[in-house]
Amino acid sequence: MCAHRVGMGSRDLISSLPDEVLGKILSFLPTHIAASTSVLSKRWRNLLALVNKLDLSDASGGPLGFPEFVDKTLALLKNSSLIKTFHLNCEHRHEDSRVDGWIRTALELGFLEELRLETVGMYSIETEFFTSNTLVDLTICDGFYPDGRLPPAGGVFFPALKRLSLFSVAFADCAMYDDLVLGCPVLEELFLHYPDDNNPPAWTGDVSSSSIERLTIIHHYPDYREAYEFVSFTTPSLLYLDYSGYVADQYDVDFDSLVEARLDIRPWEAFTDEHDDRSDSEDDDSDSKDDADSFSSWDVTGLVTKISNIKTLHLSSDSLEVFHFYCRSMPVFHNLLTLSFESDKEKGWQVVPLLLNSSPNLETLVIKGLVHKVTNRCGDACICIPKKKKKEEGVPCCLSTCQVKMLTVSGYLGTCRERKQISHFLANLKCLETVKVGVQVDNQQENHVHKRYMGIINALIKLPRVSPNCQIQFF
Template identity: 45%
Template sequence: MRCRDSISKLPDEILGKILSLVPTKVAASTSVLSKRWRNLMVLVDNICFDESMVVYPDKEEETRGSHLFSDFVEKQFSLLSDSHIIKKLSLSHTTRDCINYEYYRWIWTLMERGLLELHLHASRGNSYFFIERELLTSNTLVKLTLSGAYILGVQHVFFPALKSLSILSVTGLDGPNFSGLIRGSPVLEELYILNDQLLLPCYGTIVQSASIKRLVVFLDFPDAKDDHRVTYCGAPNLVYLDYSSYVFEYYQFVDLDTLVEARLSIKLGESTNRYDYSDDYDNDYGDGEPIFGDVTNLVAGITSITTLHLSPDSLEAFHFCCESMPVFKNLLNLSIESHEEKGWQVMPVLLKSCPNLHTLAIKGLVHRVTNKCGDACACSPKKNHKHKKMKIVNEEKLCCLETCQVKVLKISEYGGSFQELKQMKHFLDKLQCLETVKVGFNTNDNIDFLQANLLALPRLSKKKNIFSLSHIKTLYNQVVLA
């Protein structure tokens, strides 16, 4: 039976859209299929040139630089008419000693025709690729991504239409040029920063923009404590913040009154094993110096949020490096993630600082048992001093969960261990306003047994039938107890 070629019968415009979704090398190869496909490349509005797809005859040829890649790109450009508009250009290449003027020409050509998106990535070869100010000048560009072995000198650029900027591990970008790039983008709304290249001053440690609404920052310098002194963020229209770094000595987060949601992963630069985990010490800091860093101003700068996500590292950073916890009067949703090597010491003071909290979501209940866990968990570390035992009795009368307004409790990655079951019982015993509990399991085994254990737990309020059998719903290994 003869196969029918249904795709070739599609209109040219549709085929052009399809070819725009695949790598340009693949799209160009379709020209050999038939006469019908020979000239369809002129309809492509999305070009992706990736040198890693080029097969070089030998290692020497690859290192020295072959004309295979540039010849292919030149051939594709020759197919474009003067009126052909390319909306998106993705260019991934390897840097070499030679100055590749053809790369500049390719980008200039498309920018002159109204390019909307530009994504540039340079893999480190035996040199760097210098990007001049003239190369990054466009009145139409809306989205720009730079990553890899580039050196930028762009302090005075101007992107009047740029709304999304991604700077991902750019080797040769320092603080002043980064600031110039931000200042030259007056309508920028989304900024993504990944910086694991230690250059001084580091880009991403100072972010100031009146237009940014969404900011994602990932700074990773684990072995550079002395370079974590000051960081600044000023964004009066910011709505979403995703911030990850090792703790800084001083934070200045200002003008964040419009911030709605924050996701924080603040890592300590040193181990906490000798702090707060045994009876050998009578204070938080043991017999050593206080842990480096102070997140007090960071926490104080985000009090307008309604949703907060905290990593296990952030929980410890909040405990060790926050002098005072502000009141989050607007916070409705709190999401935390647990780790077996990280403690919950900050949870009592954090929950007491959220008077209107509605939903508490916890990923994993297993955490490190410490002498400072407080009454948010069911941990029972052994105490050797009578005065410490008396303190626990007093705290039990004023449990932070009893005054918490949480109505919805979401637990994910529940494994059903004794510690987890004990923690669930503690929540149900203390949360007075609880109406709904949602539990997601991290296993497909013994689901019925795990559900039965949860259903057998006593409830604080007889008025709220949280574990009513008639309301149990199982969906994707999640039991909803309402």
């Protein structure tokens, strides 16, 4: 019995799998590891030719022998009809001509669908040969940058490309960025990521494509002021926008099809109480208005107006203040069903009452954190102003006319101020059906975590509610 068990356990079950299955298994491994299996036995000697993905990186093994390994691997697989994905990561310096040759060979693979290029050095990509009829997903990172002449066939780089991602790519010519995007006629998703680093960004504040449906821009580069003089989005098919950057002087956008927007628009300078005082006095006299205009040279009105037809809107805490100070007129969001925003203890909710009053059909309100900067402009959306003063003003509470049915609050710590804010919502949102609260408890005192958690929950459950159908849930 024991001998039988040992015999069964010593069998090489993996080697007995079909070649096609082993090829797919090897495709999940870095290529240099997959290639090393050829020494296991004769059975594994030629299985590398069956992989459908090449993942070539000198990050782990270093530069020694890496060029020769890549040359040998590409020579073996250059006629393969199985290779669908090619990843090249160069963290060490290699000959420019050699790296360029690797990229050309990859693009010549007749069935390639995904290409990812990343490096810490600087390598130019000759655009005359940077083309593929089969490529669907292209990612370029850091030091790789397209340069040179446009390809033939009317400047079309990738006729089948659906997704283009550019991470800190510094084009030799900024016009090449426009040419690359225009050279992808069926592009559906564009991702531009430019953090604050030492490389000059390629994005010049313009996106023009009739086919793009999803657009993500992360552009944190305060030293590149020119990109924000005029921001233009000519994207009539766009459905989803995720935009993080600084406020521009002017926006000209085409968002006729936009359904959802996630905005993180940052000011060039930190807002102070003086800014709020100026905003308060804009209507008092012309001198005060001129003074307010002097610090409001930036304008998001063109952007906000063009997103007024969306159904879902996410705003960062910076965006809340930018909307307040730099939007000259708030449109009515007739189609807006879901509004979510983030709070920050250094930033106010000044624009929240106006947003709620401008969203007559709002059903879901999501708030990440309730603690925000106390200002004299938050109105009755919060508890910043004492109730007595609000009643004296004689203005109906913006919450009382709000149609919100679901309220979600995350990052709830159970402080007195937060509890009062929840109570304010419950007492004024007449259509509320569900309130979801994400409770956070300090884990440093593990013995009291459960007791603290239950105390927070019980305190919220006891709060009075104007809506008889309102149920409170916790997550």
